[in-house]
Amino acid sequence: MTAMTDDTLPITPRAMRDEMIVFGLMAVLLAIVPFTGIYPFFVMQALCFALVACAFNLLIGYGGLLSFGHAMFLGTAGYCSAHALKVWNLPPELGIVVGTAAAFALAIVTGYVSIRRQGIYFSMITLALSQLLYFIYLQAPFTHGEDGIQGIPQGRLFGVFDLSQPTILYYVVLAGFLGAFLLIYRTINSPFGEVLKSIRENEQRAISLGYKTDQYKWLAFILSGTLAGFAGALKVFVAQNASLTDVHWTMSGEIVLMTLVGGLGTIFGPVVGAFVIIAMQQYLAGFGQWVTVIQGVIFVACVLLFRRGIIGEVAHYFKRSL
Amino acid sequence: MQALYAQLLVGLINGSFYALLSLGLAVIFGMLNIINFAHGALYMMGAFVAYFLLNLFGINYWWALLISPLVVGIFGMILERTMLKWLTGLDHLYGLLLTFGLALIIQGVFQNYFGSSGLPYSIPDQLRGGMNLGFMFLPIYRGWVVVFSLVVCLATWFLIERTRLGAYLRAATENPTLVRAFGINVPRMITLTYGLGVGLAALAGVLSAPINQVRPLMGADLIIVVFAVVVIGGMGSIMGSIITGFALGVIEGLTKYFYPEASNTVVFVLMVLVLLVKPTGLTGRAA
Numbered sequence: 054m055t056a057m058t059d060d061t062l063p064i065t066p067r068a069m070r071d072e073m074i075v076f077g078l079m080a081v082l083l084a085i086v087p088f089t090g091i092y093p094f095f096v097m098q099a100l101c102f103a104l105v106a107c108a109f110n111l112l113i114g115y116g117g118l119l120s121f122g123h124a125m126f127l128g129t130a131g132y133c134s135a136h137a138l139k140v141w142n143l144p145p146e147l148g149i150v151v152g153t154a155a156a157f158a159l160a161i162v163t164g165y166v167s168i169r170r171q172g173i174y175f176s177m178i179t180l181a182l183s184q185l186l187y188f189i190y191l192q193a194p195f196t197h198g199e200d201g202i203q204g205i206p207q208g209r210l211f212g213v214f215d216l217s218q219p220t221i222l223y224y225v226v227l228a229g230f231l232g233a234f235l236l237i238y239r240t241i242n243s244p245f246g247e248v249l250k251s252i253r254e255n256e257q258r259a260i261s262l263g264y265k266t267d268q269y270k271w272l273a274f275i276l277s278g279t280l281a282g283f284a285g286a287l288k289v290f291v292a293q294n295a296s297l298t299d300v301h302w303t304m305s306g307e308i309v310l311m312t313l314v315g316g317l318g319t320i321f322g323p324v325v326g327a328f329v330i331i332a333m334q335q336y337l338a339g340f341g342q343w344v345t346v347i348q349g350v351i352f353v354a355c356v357l358l359f360r361r362g363i364i365g366e367v368a369h370y371f372k373r374s375l
Numbered sequence: 376m377q378a379l380y381a382q383l384l385v386g387l388i389n390g391s392f393y394a395l396l397s398l399g400l401a402v403i404f405g406m407l408n409i410i411n412f413a414h415g416a417l418y419m420m421g422a423f424v425a426y427f428l429l430n431l432f433g434i435n436y437w438w439a440l441l442i443s444p445l446v447v448g449i450f451g452m453i454l455e456r457t458m459l460k461w462l463t464g465l466d467h468l469y470g471l472l473l474t475f476g477l478a479l480i481i482q483g484v485f486q487n488y489f490g491s492s493g494l495p496y497s498i499p500d501q502l503r504g505g506m507n508l509g510f511m512f513l514p515i516y517r518g519w520v521v522v523f524s525l526v527v528c529l530a531t532w533f534l535i536e537r538t539r540l541g542a543y544l545r546a547a548t549e550n551p552t553l554v555r556a557f558g559i560n561v562p563r564m565i566t567l568t569y570g571l572g573v574g575l576a577a578l579a580g581v582l583s584a585p586i587n588q589v590r591p592l593m594g595a596d597l598i599i600v601v602f603a604v605v606v607i608g609g610m611g612s613i614m615g616s617i618i619t620g621f622a623l624g625v626i627e628g629l630t631k632y633f634y635p636e637a638s639n640t641v642v643f644v645l646m647v648l649v650l651l652v653k654p655t656g657l658t659g660r661a662a
Contacts, residue, residue, distance in 0.1 A: 113468075119468040119472075166647050166650050166651065169650050169651075170606070170654060170655075172467050172468075173404075173410045173467045173468070173471060174606055176410070176468065176471055177410065177602040177603070177606050178646070178650065180599055180602060181599060181600075181602055181603040181643050181646055182643065182647070184599045184643060185643035185644065188640045188643075189640065191639075192636060302599060306479070309472065313472060341487065342486040342487045343483065343487060344483075345479050345480075345483035345486070346480050346483035346484055346487070348476075348479055349476040349478070349479030349480035349481075349483060350476070350480060351476070352472055352475060352479065353458065353473055353477060353480070355472075355476075356462070356472050357461060357473070360469070
């Protein structure tokens with residue numbers, strides 16, 4: 054397997070310092086958004102997708118597993134949270150828990166099935182599993198088929214924070230994003246993360262060293278799926294609906310695209326990639342199907358010319374890991 | 376019983392498409408080490424070329440069966456020469472990503488000009504009508520699709536497993552460097568193989584045009600089912616791809632009769648079961 058990133062060495066204090074500085078900058082920049090007049094809805098949406106992309110990146114960038122079905126976690130958590138909020142009238146915090154737990158359960162099952170094959174088969178299996186779920190949601194009564202679940206009440210988080218206020222909702226989403234981001238960062242730099250990287254580089258050797266690589270991959274898959282689900286649950290409060298779009302394979306493709314544009318296996322790449330792709334969709338919304346064509350062109354250009362992605366190129370230029 | 380036989384026939388037809396498409400995927404994967412995500416889009420192009428031939432040039436179905444795979448095959452070879460060949464030596468996943476991008480481009484362009492609705496393509500005169508077989512009524516065109524696909528599949532099998540060219544191809548799959556040392560132009564063989572695989576997809580597209588109408592997204596969902604077929608059957612064996620393709624089509628058809636709610640999902644469920652029982656797929660080499 055060819056290395057996708059240069060960061061095979063254990064993390065150095067300098068790299069850690071750089072990354073914490075960039076993280077601090079990102080957190081400050083995101084925190085002042087409500088005071089800048091930027092449309093908060095756009096940033097919130099981008100943050101949710103950034104989190105999904107980061108979760109996806111945990112698998113591909115550090116475990117070498119290309120999941121083409123991450124939309125299933127986004128969509129499943131979305132539907133379950135939406136149902137819990139609207140039909141069961143649960144408070145927001147429990148709604149998020151229900152959605153995330155559903156994604157967790159789904160990841161346990163789908164992970165168990167899909168890690169049984171490697172490489173390209175893994176991608177095809179995840180894609181097929183997400184298509185299976187798509188058809189289930191298309192027919193299941195609680196998802197309301199083509200209409201989706203709409204008009205979801207936002208409620209008060211912990212009975213205090215009124216999520217129908219855009220600024221409050223923004224900071225809640227931001228807190229969720231930053232917390233999950235730190236969790237992923239911590240995972241990557243943990244002994245567990247090091248084993249994952251070794252599996253990416255050479256699975257046979259990792260096995261010969263005595264690691265039960267299947268268990269590591271399964272655990273990484275569960276973590277990734279659960280975090281993607283958490284993002285899906287947050288997104289319900291932003292979009293106030295849950296629909297089939299979020300489970301469709303095109304959504305899985307977009308998640309892949311975001312990560313690829315930002316840089317596979319980079320820490321901040323998926324965040325940058327998500328903002329770029331969501332911004333592009335906003336500005337090009339009037340062009341109809343040409344958006345799909347442009348996305349395809351970006352895919353092709355990234356693979357042929359630009360494999361490191363935006364952050365990967367920047368990191369390469371400064372000879373740092375980001 | 377009539378309905379059961381009818382669904383069985385539909386299953387056999389879908390099975391023909393699964394077989395033709397998974398066969399192409401397997402052949403391409405063997406030589407290029409790429410899973411061709413654009414396969415569904417090229418299948419769609421095959422149907423569209425037949426549509427253009429008929430409506431712009433008045434060229435009939437029979438010529439389309441020959442010309443459309445050639446046109447799409449050449450288009451595929453251009454893609455291989457200009458893009459896919461640069462991926463040699465890189466991780467498999469880049470091939471998947473690149474061809475996914477190509478699929479988005481091709482489908483997006485067609486959607487722009489033709490929307491999402493279907494264009495009609497009529498059954499050629501010679502294949503109209505039907506036969507009463509006693510136990511069921513067989514529309515001739517549908518019977519033709521099944522028989523013709525089976526013949527094409529077996530011919531491809533023969534080409535690869537029983538001819539000298541096929542022997543080169545199998546040898547190049549195993550060890551391209553060594554085969555090159557024997558003076559065989561492997562890069563050209565790779566290009567031709569991609570053309571062949573893509574041509575099979577286009578052929579399936581022409582065959583399906585009179586049955587399923589010609590739509591820009593006709594291949595988008597189909598390719599995902601074919602991926603599941605490939606996971607079930609494995610890509611190690613040509614005959615395995617053919618048999619798995621037809622068998623899954625029939626199972627899907629039976630499901631439509633006995634439990635229609637599950638007809639969309641049965642192939643995926645079977646994939647899960649196969650992975651649980653025999654992770655390497657039915658025809659078995661590990662990936």
